[in-house]
Amino acid sequence: MVALAYTVAFEGVEARPVEVQCAISPGVPAFAIVGLPDKAVSEARERVRAALNALSIALPSKRITVNLSPADMPKEGSHFDLPIALALLAALEVLPHDDVARTVALGELSLTGLLMPVIGALPAAMAAAEDERMLLCPRACGAEAAWVDATKVIAPASLAEVIRHYTGAHVLEPAVPGEVTDAPAARDLRDVKGQERAKRALEIAAAGRHHLLMTGSPGSGKSMLAARLPGILPPLTPIEALETSMIHSLAGLLDEGGISRVRPFREPHHTASMPAIVGGGRAAKPGEISLAHNGVLFLDELPEFPRPVLETLRQPIETGEVMVARANAHIRYPCRFLLVAAANPCRCGHLAEPDKACGRAPLCGEDYLGRISGPLMDRIDIRLEVPPVAFSDLDLPPSGDGSAEVAARVAAARTRQAARFDGREGLRTNADAEGQVLEGIAAPDPEGRELLTKVAERFALTARGYHRVLRVARTIADLDDSDDVRRPHVAEAVAYRLSTAPTS
Incomplete structure (x- = not known):
């Protein structure tokens, strides 16, 4: 039987779901991790083995194979330790299969079974919410992940707490979000x-x-x-x-x-x-x-x-x-x-x-x-x-x-x-506007248009430079609480555009 656990692999700010499959079969005793792991993921087998040994859980004299699917996606980082341990414990019938399969996990294991903090808890929580699964992460990462209120976040301090939580011996309370960081005193x-x-x-x-x-x-x-x-x-x-x-x-x-x-x-x-x-x-x-x-x-x-x-x-x-x-x-x-x-x-x-x-x-x-x-x-x-x-x-x-x-x-x-x-x-400030949107919001009055045309011809403004003058003029009008872009707004924008060499 194959036991399943879930984790993520990071591609930029996106957390891609990864299925951790663990099979225990007869054969020469071995512990193999496949599925394009990097060095840190390959070394997970030694950390998992030592952590289980610290909990007096012995691995059977059989062939243990852990596959990280999809197998053609690179897997990097030490956060695969915890999901590998979960899949292995489920395969050993220590943890219930269904509960483990409803969890997205990430965390690094120490040799004594403690869970060490890892990066990426926040995007991992977003991925868990999209898959409608619970997130399991180290205690040090719980406050960060809990900001995603669309999923339940459990943050144990050790692998022993994980086992007690899943077996019902001691159910952990969900993590709570960290505090909003106060702004430092700004310079005036x-x-x-x-x-x-x-x-x-x-x-x-x-x-x-x-x-x-x-x-x-x-x-x-x-x-x-x-x-x-x-x-x-x-x-x-x-x-x-x-x-x-x-x-x-x-x-x-x-x-x-x-x-x-x-x-x-x-x-x-x-x-x-x-x-x-x-x-x-x-x-x-x-x-x-x-x-x-x-x-x-x-x-x-x-x-x-x-x-x-x-x-x-x-x-x-x-x-x-x-x-x-x-x-x-x-x-x-x-x-x-x-x-x-x-x-x-x-x-x-x-x-x-x-x-x-x-x-x-x-x-x-x-x-x-x-x-x-x-x-x-x-x-x-x-x-x-x-x-x-x-x-x-x-x-x-x-x-x-x-x-x-x-x-x-x-x-x-x-x-x-x-x-x-x-x-x-994609539109939050005037600097984001372009094309017809820019022409619609920043079209100057006739006097402003005449001035901008003369400047564009005199100083050979590029099309990009022309549009950037319009954006700045629109912002100056906003600061002036004006619905229309007028000649003074255009003049000030042009002055800033041509202030230093080289001009364009």
């Missing part, structure tokens, strides 16, 4: 002295999810401004929080099962490799652009990033998803992020200051910013020059609105956009 825009135009650009970028590039000499406040962007972004909606948490679950970033409503803010160093940025490496893990899904990706010193790494951002910026293609894996991850980049005008950083600039000016500036390709620059909506702040201005009182006031305006603009798109799939 009032800390930034001057830079009113930059603050305005930051507000527009936050309101419509428009990509932003800030260029300025060292110490002008570019990183300081970017660090205050999370403080003006609205919290994640429940759907966005679930999407983001599923990616962070696969990366092992959820703390004690808590789900955060704070938008991610990722700031990789310019020495990061391509797999670190876009995803890949062992098991094709999500990269920084996916970890920033529904949040902010801040690239400081943008020209210092390797050219191939920057070029890989072009497609994700347009589509909101990335395909990590490897010889043995083709994984799709969502990556709808807000790109904020900062750059010096040249390598020395003092191109605009004749008394400090190097002897190669202005060619050094052209060479330095020339590392950012035209196609990538064309995808950046707002380009902003950030002038240096005089030290005498640092003693002045705070100017402009603080983060709380700006955040209220951003939230109101986002609410207008949500009502406008009315739940249409």
Whole structure:
């Protein structure tokens, strides 16, 4: 007789169901795991054997075969330990077959029978809910998985507790969801002295999810401004929080099962490799652009990033998803992020200051910013020059609105956009609109259309650049609480588009 248990194999954020089949038959004593297992799955037999031995459960002197079906799907990770142990215990008549077959299980076994935490409990719970099965996972993962209230989650601490639960000796209570993570104290825009135009650009970028590039000499406040962007972004909606948490679950970033409503803010160093940025490496893990899904990706010193790494951002910026293609894996991850980049005008950083600039000016500036390709620059909506702040201005009182006031305006603009798109799939902010939808929501008045046409002809805007100006103008109108896109809105959007070279 073949005993069955169920688990999942991860392909990106999707959890594919896997049937664990265990057969005990006469023959030379052996314990084989088949079905395209990786090294960690193949080693499960030794961990399962030791864990059962710790519970004084001896394996019979027969041939034990465990098949992971479908057999042509790669199986990776130590979370297969627990479902293999369940199928084996069911085959030994220690656990009831039917109860085990109604369970999706994942967890790593220690040699003493304790259940160790694994990644991916949240997407596994989603898969269990779709199959109308219960989820069995380690206690450390229970609070995370319990956020999926469509399925029952049991989170034992050891294999002994699993056996007592299934045999009725001690039935475990379902796990409860972890707490919503509180947002850390956000940095306030009032800390930034001057830079009113930059603050305005930051507000527009936050309101419509428009990509932003800030260029300025060292110490002008570019990183300081970017660090205050999370403080003006609205919290994640429940759907966005679930999407983001599923990616962070696969990366092992959820703390004690808590789900955060704070938008991610990722700031990789310019020495990061391509797999670190876009995803890949062992098991094709999500990269920084996916970890920033529904949040902010801040690239400081943008020209210092390797050219191939920057070029890989072009497609994700347009589509909101990335395909990590490897010889043995083709994984799709969502990556709808807000790109904020900062750059010096040249390598020395003092191109605009004749008394400090190097002897190669202005060619050094052209060479330095020339590392950012035209196609990538064309995808950046707002380009902003950030002038240096005089030290005498640092003693002045705070100017402009603080983060709380700006955040209220951003939230109101986002609410207008949500009502406008009315739940249409893939449309959440103005940056997502394209085609006829964009023409319908962002068509400017006759004066605005005339201005945009002149600018497009004078500066040879690409079709993409033309549409991105329309999106920014629509967001500026939303912040102005205007149903129509008028000439002042278009003029401001154009000013940000043509602020830094190269223009397109």
